[in-house]
Amino acid sequence: MAEQTLAPGASVEESQPAAVVEVKLTRRSRIEKWAFLIPALLFQLSWGWYPLIVAFLLSMTDARPRGPISWTGFQSYTRVWADPLVGSAFRVTLIYAALSIVLTFLIPIIVAILLMEMKPRVMRWMMVLWFLPLSGVASTIMWRYVYNTDFGFFQWIAMDVLGLPRQGFLTSADQVLFWLIFPGILMFGPGLIYMAGLQSIPQSYYEAAEIEGAGLWRKIWTISLPRLRPIIVMMLTFAIIGSLQVFDWPKLMTEGGPGGASRTVVMYMFDLLNSLRYSDATALAIFLFILIMAITITYRILFKEDPDA
């Protein structure tokens, strides 16, 4: 198979000194590097950053939808900064993000690794059933029913099966974040991505490890996870960014309640947008942007890409 994929004769020509090759390639690939990058750079600039910069400029104005716009400087920023609900929204968001990454990030990786263990036929089916595309509406209705404090499935488990006192679930300010994250432990994970990554680990690695007498966990620990590492790093980047911006799931499930215990920053931003306070909402979004950017950069510094990948 390898012979088919590699260009014929793609073997190293030993006669050429390595240093010369390096220099020659750098000059040539510099042009190609830009050819690879430029289309994406242009699109990202014009449809990604440009609207964002416009939004940022608008946040320095009163951003009236019609008629003349007047410059207000940092008024929106000071107003949002002074809003007591903003602080609590940031607190909720950070707890939610931390909790959801701790509880849900590893599971899809493990599931993907385990699914790859099944016999090919079985795996094909299990994979379909596990990652079936799910309608958001249906799952919302279902989970709302499951969590219902009067006749929900979980209340039945808590009271009739476990004999516990009545539980609050989503209606308890202390537990609401946990129960919001709970469905994500087994569902909605990006396991497919890890399965794609696992495809490219050569069988021979495992065979070699087996000869050395490595057990199940050792193989996962020394082969699967290290080979997946770059993908895990990227998915964790996304998980951090995504979980700090979460809003639709808590919005649908709890509307931010009870008592604001599940109101995230982006949810509050929508509250501001719905009050026609576009510039305040943008100011809040910029604060969030700064926070996410800081966390992402810190994380990238802490987890450098595998140097020998």
Added chain:
Amino acid sequence: MSLFPKVGRNQPGLRVTWTLVVAVLCFGIFLHLIPFYFMIVTSLKSAPEIMRIPPTLIPENPTFAAWQLVFQVSVGSTILRQPLSQYFLNSCLMAFGTLALSLPITSFAAYANSKLQRGRGARWTFLFFIGTLMVPAAVTLIPTFLLTRNFPFPVPTVPNIPGTEIEFPVIRTWNTAWAVIIPGVFSAFNFLLFKGFFDTIPNSIIQAARVDGGSEFNIFRRIVLPMSIPVFAVAAYLQFSGVWDSFMWPLLVIQDSARSPMSVAIYNLINVFMSSGTMRPQASLATNEQIRQLQEAGLSWNGLVVLGILQTIPIFIMFIVSRNYLLKGVKIRGLK
């Protein structure tokens, strides 16, 4: 396949572990199937039975009325202005149009960032590409919308070229499929996905090809691409379902129902229905008339669930198709 040893599977310890793994996987599958069961059963219930609390697990009088109704409605009525096939084609145009532009452009950029750039340049390019993910999309909604009207001017009316009566030339994508496709051409999420995957490819493989004098594009096409079929399959599937399911943005930028995607037709209905009664009396009065129109056509939760199922079917098909590619992983790496 690879973690459990080929020989000695009958060891008691291994067998227990194996059974446990299978049990966990089956339990997860069971949980995943509940919403689907729930959807299908709901589509077979009558309107009053849907309101029952707690819900009935098995429909008391299974009926295909909702399914029949949806197909009648889709043949021609006020609710769907175009034949379903029209919406379907529009959705296909948008989804495949986005994929055709986005996958190459995004993967090229990720490849360059992963394999061709080094050091500080690579880090800043990376942040440039994913930085926009860090801002909630709702904030850039208005500027982006204005850009579909008159690119590159984020204002409703185009200014004149100074000193003349002539307007600046602008690109107008509003009310065309381009307005959906172009903002999605660069996908920051897919960028992360591709970058993660390309990072796993050992530099030595690429270096070997370079030494042979292959151009970077040829290396990408002949070496990297074949190894990357699984990740392309995943990226294509995720982006396809994203575009197929998105309805707010198409609804904003496409006014003409003949160009609207399926999701707009379906979610319009669902949205009207879902939003009713979750708001104040003022709102319920206003949406009342809307719901009356739907109800007069006989549409209720069961009909909406049918629509939801129909909406999911293309995504499901795409999932099955991409699964086959996903599992074609080329075990190329052992060569070295």
Added chain:
Amino acid sequence: MSSNHAGMSRRDFLKTLGISGAGAAMFAAGLPAFASKESAASFTPRAQNANVTLQLANYPYTVPPAQAPEGGYTAQQQAFLAWMEQNPNVRIEAVEAPIWGTGELRTLITGGTAPSFFHPGVLALWTIEGKHVVFNQGLLADLSAQFEEFGLEAQFSDAVRAAAVEWEVGGARFGLPEGVTPGNGIFFRRDIFEEAGIEPLTVDSTWDEIAEKALALTNEGRLGMGTQWWGVEWMLASEGFGKAGLFNYLPTPENGWNWRFDYTSNPEMIAATERYRRMIHQDRSLGSNYGDWDLLGQFFNGTMAIVTVPLQYFTQTDDIGPGALAAQLGRPLDEVVGAIPHPRGSNGHFSPEGRPGVSVFSVNPDYDEATKSAAVSLYQYMALGEGFVTQRQIAYEQTGNLQRVFSPYPFVGTAQSIEGVDGTPVDAWGQQYIDLVNYATTTAEGYPMRGLFFPPELDLGPTESAWGDATSLFRDESGDLDVLATYQTAQDIRNTQAEAFSSVIPDDQFIAAAQAYYQANAEYWQANFPDFYENTYRPWFEQVITPRLGM
């Protein structure tokens, strides 16, 4: 390919109708009647002379498709077609547009691509003051000239005119009334009350009494009462409380933002809240996490005996409305469904929720006068004029069901009967409902709505989030909860937020408006609810308001 019927000739038009079957044949026969009525119309819309385009996003009317649908055009679409016949210069387009999301609609308006009609409440948190602010920001077309041109006000029913605050501000008109509810109120299952041997609710029932009955009606498979997720506001409003209730929203002209919140000074507010919490968490007789539609469904299924709804739902003709319920039980409507207006407070206060509510739609602010006239002409025809009548005539001929004719009822216009329809609203819905309509209209006459007195602001002010947090705690927190402290938190947050806003109204103008407002209050309460005036309103006014306004 938007449907455009403007170019359709009369022959094409009849042909289209011909395809559509029985209902259309009847309609075609009625066409000459329209033609003769044309001259009798009391106005000549300017639109007839101007080529203008209207774009409808399925709201408030569905544009009839060019091809008649299989089941034929609906009654409403047939009326719409007749209007298009009369106004060949107006091009009608059916468009797709997200007019029910705040951010989306605002985006459309900013980009100049909003459809002709949308609901101002979407932009304005569904509050009256909000709509005034939105109008002041220029997001809604000023329809004053068109109100004049079409003589609209004279065509409105009393209830609509009593709720003028919903469609006018500072003498300018911004809304076209499309629906009226005779206030918010309560439905109860008379059959279930009867079965349980409980006296039915009456107009004089208080919340204490309702709570008691809800508890008695609760059993294994049934909740005594159901209400919306914001349910506590029902009970607060009866006493004059709420997020910006009469007693909770205090003028402070010396501040930048002219209003402050007070949620803690009224023990009655705490008591009403504790009763709400007791019903949910102790009695378990109240479910408070439902949408209107769920409530109607539960009511239909008999799993809730009492529900809080906009009373107009009484005239709902779908398969879970009161009419459908009576039909299913095979009993007269009046024996199955009872309805009472929003209960009065223990202090005798009459709640603003009990006055008629009017739902309006607004017009794209970018339109010129000719286009606005075309839009209002369509509205006038469909909601008040000939189209309104023919829709109901068609519905009657198709179904023979009076409930279909008088749905929704009350009507926006003055008409109370339909030519060619043998029957009255009383025949359709019973005396009980008609009494409710009358009660709401007469009691609300002269009710001083705040929005009538104060000029509109440019900002909506503090978000409602903090208030929502308090009410969600009341609803959800089943353990011990310090109600007063919860209110204190909400009050502190909202007042802190208010510091960051400034008013566009000059102080002297604000004080004058406030004086007029409280004066009108005094007059209204003294004339209609003297006990409340003497025992509650006057002492409060003297202690709280007088010093604030320096009166």
